[in-house]
Amino acid sequence: MSLTVTDSTHTTIPAGLTIADTEVDLLVVGSGTGLGAALAAHEQGLSVLVIEKSSYVGGSTARSGGALWLPASPVIEECGGLDTAQRASTYLDAVVGDSAPQDRSTAYLRHLPATVDMLRRTTPMKLFWAKEYSDYHPEAPGGSAAGRTCECRPLNTAILGEYLADLRPGVMEVSIPMPTTGADYRWLNLMSRIPRKGLPTVIKRLAQGLGGLALGRRYAAGGQALAAGLFAGAIRAGITIWLDTALTGLVTDDGGQVTGATVVHADAAFTITARHGVVLAAGGFDHHMDMRWKFQSESLGRNLSLGARSNTGDAIRMGQEVGAGIALMDQSWWFPAVAPLPGAAPAVMLAERSLPGSFIVDQNGRRFANESADYMSFGQRVLELEAAGTPVESMWIVFDQQYRNSYVFAAELFPRMPIPQRWYDAGIAFRADNLTDLATQINVPAGTFRATVDRFNENAFAGEDPDFGRGRSAYDRYYGDPTITPSPNLRPLLSGPFYAVKMVLSDLGTCGGLLADSHARVLREDGTVIDGLYAIGNTAANAFGRTYPGAGATIAQGLVFGHIAAHHAAQSRLVA
Numbered sequence: 001m002s003l004t005v006t007d008s009t010h011t012t013i014p015a016g017l018t019i020a021d022t023e024v025d026l027l028v029v030g031s032g033t034g035l036g037a038a039l040a041a042h043e044q045g046l047s048v049l050v051i052e053k054s055s056y057v058g059g060s061t062a063r064s065g066g067a068l069w070l071p072a073s074p075v076i077e078e079c080g081g082l083d084t085a086q087r088a089s090t091y092l093d094a095v096v097g098d099s100a101p102q103d104r105s106t107a108y109l110r111h112l113p114a115t116v117d118m119l120r121r122t123t124p125m126k127l128f129w130a131k132e133y134s135d136y137h138p139e140a141p142g143g144s145a146a147g148r149t150c151e152c153r154p155l156n157t158a159i160l161g162e163y164l165a166d167l168r169p170g171v172m173e174v175s176i177p178m179p180t181t182g183a184d185y186r187w188l189n190l191m192s193r194i195p196r197k198g199l200p201t202v203i204k205r206l207a208q209g210l211g212g213l214a215l216g217r218r219y220a221a222g223g224q225a226l227a228a229g230l231f232a233g234a235i236r237a238g239i240t241i242w243l244d245t246a247l248t249g250l251v252t253d254d255g256g257q258v259t260g261a262t263v264v265h266a267d268a269a270f271t272i273t274a275r276h277g278v279v280l281a282a283g284g285f286d287h288h289m290d291m292r293w294k295f296q297s298e299s300l301g302r303n304l305s306l307g308a309r310s311n312t313g314d315a316i317r318m319g320q321e322v323g324a325g326i327a328l329m330d331q332s333w334w335f336p337a338v339a340p341l342p343g344a345a346p347a348v349m350l351a352e353r354s355l356p357g358s359f360i361v362d363q364n365g366r367r368f369a370n371e372s373a374d375y376m377s378f379g380q381r382v383l384e385l386e387a388a389g390t391p392v393e394s395m396w397i398v399f400d401q402q403y404r405n406s407y408v409f410a411a412e413l414f415p416r417m418p419i420p421q422r423w424y425d426a427g428i429a430f431r432a433d434n435l436t437d438l439a440t441q442i443n444v445p446a447g448t449f450r451a452t453v454d455r456f457n458e459n460a461f462a463g464e465d466p467d468f469g470r471g472r473s474a475y476d477r478y479y480g481d482p483t484i485t486p487s488p489n490l491r492p493l494l495s496g497p498f499y500a501v502k503m504v505l506s507d508l509g510t511c512g513g514l515l516a517d518s519h520a521r522v523l524r525e526d527g528t529v530i531d532g533l534y535a536i537g538n539t540a541a542n543a544f545g546r547t548y549p550g551a552g553a554t555i556a557q558g559l560v561f562g563h564i565a566a567h568h569a570a571q572s573r574l575v576a
């Protein structure tokens with residue numbers, strides 16, 4: 001078997017099928033978390049067709065970190081964690097509030113263990129608890145600092161055989177063969193500070209990556225492992241996937257129930273009859289800029305989303321065409337990121353905001369947020385400021401040489417590595433021996449900037465942030481540096497050179513969409529059900545309202561509601 005990943009090659013999976021008008025039990029639109037729905041439906045004895053607009057299987061799910069928020073799940077219990085559905089329910093009540101119907105959270109918690117069992121039966125994924133990856137609001141009632149986030153162990157993606165080339169490439173993995181889980185990432189980041197934690201992780205993962213290659217195995221972690229696991233399950237089950245095939249409309253009968261869909265493949269139109277319904281799992285409107293500017297903010301930069309480029313809100317608009325209501329369209333899984341180099345996407349940054357010896361300022365040279373807050377809350381804060389008439393027009397993360405010597409930056413700059421010249425040339429990085437010069441370079445008022453630094457430093461000495469509360473939450477501290485006291489998130493910036501790197505408000509995808517109920521059925525604005533139509537993942541309005549409860553809550557809700565939709569559809573035959 002060749003281990004060279006080439007461009008996507010197949011049009012259908014299994015290869016060689018003919019694309020034509022057809023009739024199936026369940027049509028699933030989108031091959032990210034939609035594959036979870038397909039696997040659950042197949043187990044229920046339904047014939048399933050998955051259509052995928054792009055040339056790749058996996059969607060944003062394959063680009064992701066692969067974290068799954070699985071409260072009170074068998075995975076946590078088996079790894080020795082203590083959690084109960086009641087505590088998780090208290091937490092969701094507290095953080096979701098009335099921003100989404102409570103019965104969606106209840107259904108999520110109720111069906112989660114069965115979803116995990118289904119994934120274990122139908123895929124090669126091995127899940128583990130990423131202990132200590134705190135909930136994003138651990139101090140809320142029912143919140144957990146020990147965390148409820150789980151992940152796949154590194155998975156040998158070579159099991160996909162010839163179809164490995166059809167798996168959407170990731171964005172989160174390191175450039176060397178070293179399958180790095182989210183749990184590993186924390187310690188790799190701190191490798192130069194706490195080598196006894198970081199080095200064994202590096203050695204273990206390098207041995208797995210390189211040793212695997214020698215044995216013909218290609219280990220991947222994170223979203224690549226998760227999407228490959230789902231894909232491998234679909235191949236094993238014989239589920240048909242049509243690539244390069246886009247949904248163009250939904251077919252309804254006289255009573256308004258959805259009985260199928262029209263699709264386009266290679267400029268030819270086809271009709272698919274779906275006897276038990278259609279599951280819309282086509283992601284959000286990440287790259288449909290008119291929708292983003294209309295529903296979210298005109299200030300959003302063009303195509304700054306990290307979501308799959310093919311996620312353009314098609315299924316949301318087509319759902320609306322058959323009468324569906326929409327909700328939470330102003331919401332995204334916001335994600336502050338490093339500003340893109342010309343022609344590139346923004347670069348992922350996560351722990352960088354929490355590590356000591358850094359802070360973030362706006363165009364006025366002022367801090368404006370708790371830098372260590374979870375990424376969705378950080379983004380919401382940016383948009384709140386805009387709505388209040390005090391917009392954040394530019395964002396700079398400022399740090400000193402000690403920070404640069406200590407931590408990984410943007411997944412590519414290891415401790416002590418200089419910032420590449422191309423970053424300076426592109427105007428996304430600046431370096432100066434003193435803070436006044438740095439302020440001049442990034443065009444912020446030097447006096448205000450100096451005052452910001454002085455106040456930040458004075459409080460950082462005491463391990464406090466009275467302005468924004470950085471370091472108070474267990475979540476902030478998870479990505480901090482425990483060798484720095486009294487707060488792992490706060491250290492004064494005392495000696496140069498100093499750096500500023502430009503940031504942008506990116507996102508992991510949008511999360512407003514079609515109104516759906518606790519069975520994942522799509523609803524009209526008046527709350528009545530559109531029979532035969534289901535929406536999951538980012539095509540549906542976030543089951544957790546305006547909140548990101550914990551790492552992995554987006555993919556996990558796609559998988560759980562996919563399971564729910566499949567079971568509901570199995571009970572309801574619409575077309576004779």
Ligand SMILES: Cc1cc2nc3c(=O)[nH]c(=O)nc-3n(C[C@H](O)[C@H](O)[C@H](O)COP(=O)(O)OP(=O)(O)OC[C@H]3O[C@@H](n4cnc5c(N)ncnc54)[C@H](O)[C@@H]3O)c2cc1C
Nearest residue numbers: 030032033053059060061065066067247282537538552555
């Ligand atoms: C860098 C990054 C890291 C992330 N990390 C995490 C994480 O660790 N944990 C977590 O929970 N979330 C994470 N997320 C977010 C998460 O990946 C997404 O929210 C989630 O995968 C969305 O799942 P989905 O099934 O709704 O959409 P997707 O996985 O994007 O799948 C949608 C699919 O539908 C297809 N499609 C679109 N339109 C059509 C059409 N008209 N016809 C047919 N097909 C269509 C698309 O091509 C796409 O393949 C991350 C995202 C990114 C970008």
